Amino acid sequence: MKAINLPEPEKPIPNLSVSNNQGLLQWISSVDHKQIGIMYLWLSVIFLVAAGCEILLVRLQLAVPNNHFLNPEVYNQLFTMHGTTMIFFVAMPAIFGFNTYLVPLMIGANDMAYPRLNAFSFWMTFFGGLLLYFSFLAGGAPDAGWFNYAPLNLYNYSSSPGVDYYCSGLLIAGIGTVTASANFVVTILKYRVKSMSLKQMPLFVWMILINSFLILAAFPSLNAALVMLLLDRQLHAHFFSAQGGGSAILWQHLFWLFGHPEVYIVILPVFGIFSEVFPVYSRKPIFGYTFIIGSGMAIALLAFGVWVHHMFATGLGNTVNSFFAASSMLIGIPTGVKIFNWLATMYGGAIRFKVSMMFAIAFLIEFTIGGLTGISFTLVPIDWQLTDTYYVVAHLHFVFIGGTLFGLFSGLFYWFPKISGRMLNEKLSKWFFWLFVLGFNTTFLVQHALGAMGMARRVYTYPDLPGWGILNLISTIGGFMMAIATGLLVFIIINALRAGKKATRDPWDANTLEWTTSSPPELKNFDRVIPVKSTRPFRDMKRPDDADWKKNRQ
Amino acid sequence: MIKLIVGTEAMFFLALIMAFVYFSFSPDFRSHQLLSLDMKSTGIFSILLFSSSFTFWRAEINYQKGKIKQLRLWLLFTILLGGIFLFGQGREYLSLLNNHVSISSSIFGTSFFTLTGFHGLHVFAGLIVISIVTCLAFLGDYNKPGSSVISAVGIYWHFVDVVWLFVFIIVYVVPYF
Numbered sequence: 249m250k251a252i253n254l255p256e257p258e259k260p261i262p263n264l265s266v267s268n269n270q271g272l273l274q275w276i277s278s279v280d281h282k283q284i285g286i287m288y289l290w291l292s293v294i295f296l297v298a299a300g301c302e303i304l305l306v307r308l309q310l311a312v313p314n315n316h317f318l319n320p321e322v323y324n325q326l327f328t329m330h331g332t333t334m335i336f337f338v339a340m341p342a343i344f345g346f347n348t349y350l351v352p353l354m355i356g357a358n359d360m361a362y363p364r365l366n367a368f369s370f371w372m373t374f375f376g377g378l379l380l381y382f383s384f385l386a387g388g389a390p391d392a393g394w395f396n397y398a399p400l401n402l403y404n405y406s407s408s409p410g411v412d413y414y415c416s417g418l419l420i421a422g423i424g425t426v427t428a429s430a431n432f433v434v435t436i437l438k439y440r441v442k443s444m445s446l447k448q449m450p451l452f453v454w455m456i457l458i459n460s461f462l463i464l465a466a467f468p469s470l471n472a473a474l475v476m477l478l479l480d481r482q483l484h485a486h487f488f489s490a491q492g493g494g495s496a497i498l499w500q501h502l503f504w505l506f507g508h509p510e511v512y513i514v515i516l517p518v519f520g521i522f523s524e525v526f527p528v529y530s531r532k533p534i535f536g537y538t539f540i541i542g543s544g545m546a547i548a549l550l551a552f553g554v555w556v557h558h559m560f561a562t563g564l565g566n567t568v569n570s571f572f573a574a575s576s577m578l579i580g581i582p583t584g585v586k587i588f589n590w591l592a593t594m595y596g597g598a599i600r601f602k603v604s605m606m607f608a609i610a611f612l613i614e615f616t617i618g619g620l621t622g623i624s625f626t627l628v629p630i631d632w633q634l635t636d637t638y639y640v641v642a643h644l645h646f647v648f649i650g651g652t653l654f655g656l657f658s659g660l661f662y663w664f665p666k667i668s669g670r671m672l673n674e675k676l677s678k679w680f681f682w683l684f685v686l687g688f689n690t691t692f693l694v695q696h697a698l699g700a701m702g703m704a705r706r707v708y709t710y711p712d713l714p715g716w717g718i719l720n721l722i723s724t725i726g727g728f729m730m731a732i733a734t735g736l737l738v739f740i741i742i743n744a745l746r747a748g749k750k751a752t753r754d755p756w757d758a759n760t761l762e763w764t765t766s767s768p769p770e771l772k773n774f775d776r777v778i779p780v781k782s783t784r785p786f787r788d789m790k791r792p793d794d795a796d797w798k799k800n801r802q
Numbered sequence: 803m804i805k806l807i808v809g810t811e812a813m814f815f816l817a818l819i820m821a822f823v824y825f826s827f828s829p830d831f832r833s834h835q836l837l838s839l840d841m842k843s844t845g846i847f848s849i850l851l852f853s854s855s856f857t858f859w860r861a862e863i864n865y866q867k868g869k870i871k872q873l874r875l876w877l878l879f880t881i882l883l884g885g886i887f888l889f890g891q892g893r894e895y896l897s898l899l900n901n902h903v904s905i906s907s908s909i910f911g912t913s914f915f916t917l918t919g920f921h922g923l924h925v926f927a928g929l930i931v932i933s934i935v936t937c938l939a940f941l942g943d944y945n946k947p948g949s950s951v952i953s954a955v956g957i958y959w960h961f962v963d964v965v966w967l968f969v970f971i972i973v974y975v976v977p978y979f
């Protein structure tokens with residue numbers, strides 16, 4: 249095995265191996281990318297439980313018509329916190345956890361470019377989340393929905409300090425997100441092992457690179473909007489209050505100029521995860537490596553030209569609406585390209601139905617449904633009919649859960665042995681898979697029908713119209729199935745950490761550099777990195793006669 | 803790294819400037835603008851800020867040539883010019899507040915104070931960083947060439963000046979046309 253020396257300190261750092269027992273302090277003070285990555289992942293699990301409980305209460309309230317289980321103020325706070333938490337403190341930290349843990353390992357680096365900045369980013373996210381949740385103790389959580397429209401977000405309509413906590417919590421977490429993204433870009437561009445060219449990077453790393461630029465360009469818009477809102481609420485400025493000469497629509501523009509890229513921010517890394525998972529479990533190279541990168545870039549660019557499709561109902565005029573309808577249809581194309589890339593990767597492969605792969609296949613189906621309902625919104629008249637109904641709720645959960653969350657689960661089952669050094673119980677995991685997928689479809693498929701029947705989203709309760717009661721009850725039951733499944737997942741994880749089978753360094757016969765280290769990796773990831781001559785360097789090493797670089801020299 | 807940060811900051815200012823331009827079409831906005839702002843005195847302070855970019859550039863050149871004394875001198879000039887600019891901004895704010903133009907008085911006040919205030923905040927942050935660099939320069943940290951700190955700070959400082967160029971034109975000059 250030929251190897252390349254890394255120019256790194258040769259002596260180990262004294263008393264700092266990951267396994268030695270310094271307790272909590274070691275975690276809190278850590279600047280190691282693996283520990284920070286794990287902390288990100290646990291952070292997202294904690295907030296997942298919190299946001300999950302919130303929405304279960306909401307679903308209980310909606311289970312039967314004319315229900316008064318919750319009072320209306322609490323109801324508004326719960327669905328607002330559910331959305332905000334799920335986007336900013338579950339999806340984002342989970343993605344950043346995988347990024348932080350895996351990017352250095354996949355490019356043959358020993359840490360991020362700026363380890364202390366990395367820790368800073370994590371703690372900003374952590375304290376941003378805490379600040380948001382502190383609002384419950386400070387007189388009421390934010391209650392104007394996760395996109396927090398003006399004028400509902402102004403003091404006249406939401407006089408509890410909740411929205412102020414929303415602004416400051418998201419601002420602080422946003423600083424962490426932006427610094428982390430800059431860190432990823434520098435790490436990926438400057439810290440790759442020397443033999444790895446850009447065109448040999450794993451697709452996951454490619455998607456993170458594209459995604460980081462997307463974050464750097466999109467988050468400032470949210471931050472500007474949040475700052476303006478804080479000024480409005482605290483110093484009586486007039487940005488969003490129509491009485492003072494401001495404009496409520498400005499909030500929507502600024503928010504969705506961030507918000508639409510944001511949905512791609514939480515899906516692109518997941519596309520990267522699938523681009524690792526499909527080839528490994530299909531035992532085939534990825535189909536159309538450059539097309540996946542190209543379509544990723546196309547998505548990132550188009551993401552900034554579609555935000556008005558969230559605002560078709562605000563009356564911006566036919567010219568504007570037509571333009572954004574067209575651009576929104578356009579962005580379906582690169583996403584479709586990727587779906588076909590993965591289908592073609594599976595085609596003719598020797599597929600292994602591990603749980604990770606099952607989530608990947610389920611993703612293809614559910615995400616396509618979510619994508620199709622998304623396309624239906626680009627038709628302006630249909631949008632006018634369905635906007636702010638449960639059809640939107642169903643659509644966004646099909647892309648967020650069927651897309652992002654399934655991707656994160658797929659990544660979790662794929663990389664868990666590497667991260668923890670333990671195998672997850674495959675049989676229980678399959679139970680979890682079926683329970684979750686079933687619960688998910690039970691919850692949200694029926695909501696398409698509810699939306700088409702005219703049930704508005706975010707209503708506190710509803711009259712006993714034909715069909716509404718039973719469909720809502722089914723939806724609530726599905727929600728509890730997902731909750732039970734999530735409980736099972738936490739049990740499976742804790743069980744594996746305590747008494748799981750030890751994982752070998754390469755349990756899935758994988759292709760990329762992270763699997764060449766021990767499971768879990770030592771504090772110093774690599775002493776030596778195997779030579780990278782193709783996109784599948786580890787496979788090249790394991791099968792030297794069948795190596796990729798021998799077959800297609802470019 | 804610093805280029806990425808400057809890029810994301812640029813997007814932030816773009817959002818603030820867009821809001822300002824958007825509101826500038828509302829009635830009474832322009833008359834407020836013409837009545838409250840004094841292009842000439844702010845113009846003079848702006849020229850001082852732009853020349854601080856020049857002095858910082860000189861500092862960088864001298865650092866590359868290894869002329870440490872000149873480096874320290876040009877850095878001090880930069881701080882002085884930046885400080886005078888902030889003083890000018892403070893003076894302008896004070897006279898506006900005395901004339902009852904504040905962030906809550908009208909939509910003009912809201913967008914004016916937010917945009918120029920955030921720029922001022924960035925100048926202030928830049929001054930802190932340059933002061934630290936100057937202290938380090940006097941302590942001898944930059945006696946040898948090869949550090950990327952000064953050029954990184956330079957990128958930020960020039961960026962802040964370029965932002966002001968746009969802000970000055972849009973806020974002070976455009977209403978006359």
